[in-house]
Amino acid sequence: ASVSEPAQKCCTENIQPFLTSILEELMGPVSSGFTEVRLLFDKEVNEIIQDFQKTNDMTRLKENVDQLMTLPFNSVKMEPCYLKVNLLQELLQDLKSRFKVYHIDFVIQRTQNFMQELMENAVYTFEQLFSPSQQADSAKVATTIEKVKLRVLK
Numbered sequence: 001a002s003v004s005e006p007a008q009k010c011c012t013e014n015i016q017p018f019l020t021s022i023l024e025e026l027m028g029p030v031s032s033g034f035t036e037v038r039l040l041f042d043k044e045v046n047e048i049i050q051d052f053q054k055t056n057d058m059t060r061l062k063e064n065v066d067q068l069m070t071l072p073f074n075s076v077k078m079e080p081c082y083l084k085v086n087l088l089q090e091l092l093q094d095l096k097s098r099f100k101v102y103h104i105d106f107v108i109q110r111t112q113n114f115m116q117e118l119m120e121n122a123v124y125t126f127e128q129l130f131s132p133s134q135q136a137d138s139a140k141v142a143t144t145i146e147k148v149k150l151r152v153l154k
Contacts, residue, residue: 018098025091030111033084037115038153040081041122044068045149049142056138069127072119081119085111125152 048064071077085108092104130148 022095026088029085029087029091032087033081033111033115034118036081036084037078037119037122040077041071041119041126042149042153044071044077045126045145049145049149052145053142058138058141061141065127065130069123071123072116078116078119081115082112085115122152 045068048061048068051064052061088108088111089104092107096102096104126148129151130145
């Protein structure tokens with residue numbers, strides 16, 4: 001009870017006025033990283049569509065979809081997404097000195113983990129909604145892939 005009032009006053013005067021601006025600053029790199037995940041998924045599925053339109057090969061399509069499933073674990077392809085979040089390192093340094101925020105690397109790592117999880121969910125959902133083996137009419141496959149992609153991105 002004796003600590004509550006001074007703590008409340010300290011938070012109200014020294015922290016609360018800055019919360020909105022801090023969140024806005026932090027959300028820039030985070031949003032940028034998640035946008036990059038979305039763009040990567042879109043690009044990879046577009047490549048599958050283009051490859052199928054050139055080859056019309058259902059076996060190769062299945063291989064490409066299987067390869068898409070490994071995308072969240074492909075560090076080379078996911079790296080641009082992760083790099084967007086590394087900007088948090090600089091932003092959090094300022095917060096570290098002003099508000100005693102520690103474990104900056106943990107914040108960045110958790111954000112990158114969420115990005116990987118988002119990609120895992122996207123490719124899993126894509127796989128569940130589109131099964132190459134169930135596509136009887138190869139003329140409609142590219143259209144179906146596009147529709148599934150748009151549904152996943154929604």
